[in-house]
Amino acid sequence: MSEENSSDKFVPALGFSWLTRIYDPVVGLTTREQRFKSALLAQAGLAAPMEVLDLACGTGTLAIRAKRQHPGCEITGIDADDRILKIARGKAKKEGQAINFQQGFSTKLPFRDRHFDRVLSSLFFHHLLPDAKQLTFREVHRVLKPGGQLHIADWGKPGSFLMRGLFYFIQLLDGFDNTRDNVQGRLPELMRQAGFRNVTTGREFSTMFGTMTLYSGQK
Ligand SMILES: C[S@@+](CC[C@H](N)C(=O)[O-])C[C@H]1O[C@@H](n2cnc3c(N)ncnc32)[C@H](O)[C@@H]1O
Structure with missing residues (x-):
């Protein structure tokens, strides 16, 4: 499920790279996807000339949508997986959107402080083991300006027994240890712990x- 890349490991977008x-x-x-990504962008309150990072941008859908809605924002997308970034760059090029997509790990972001x-970040934190989640929240806190904001869409505490049952499929695909904090609704607590x-x-x-x-x- 997890895969070597540079000196680190990551869980690919659908658990296995051949599914990417x-x-x-x-x-x-x-x-x-359309609904929750629209809601995430609405919640984030982007406005030019903000500097915006799409953390673990995958195929770039959110970054491209953000740039389309807010052309005056500088959008950067980072992801651990070079192969998925190729898809993201191709989609942005097709739309004529200038987005800086780069390879890197959430636990060691290649950006200066503030x-x-x-x-x-969408559909990402459930890919990380507990230690990597904590490190990533700290890294995000570091690269945000004072007053800057983190906006996440990810699997949360199931709203019903049915939702809990369906989530086992994601756990089988992406791993039980990675997804436990999500299903227990612990992301807010981890955010607070990171400052x-x-x-x-x-x-x-x-x-x-x-x-x-x-x-x-x-922040
Ligand atoms: C389920 S995909 C989500 C992609 C995109 N954000 C979306 O909403 O469609 C999770 C992404 O996280 C990336 N990823 C996993 N671990 C990572 C890490 N430690 N740092 C950066 N990216 C990582 C994977 O390569 C994959 O593209």
């Missing part, structure tokens, strides 16, 4: 694989 090429249709059909106004304030839990979406929850926090 079907990521966009799978996510589009199963996660109410660089970004907003960090966005975020005004941590909130926002909208929730029932999907074919569990409850998608929005969170936010401020």
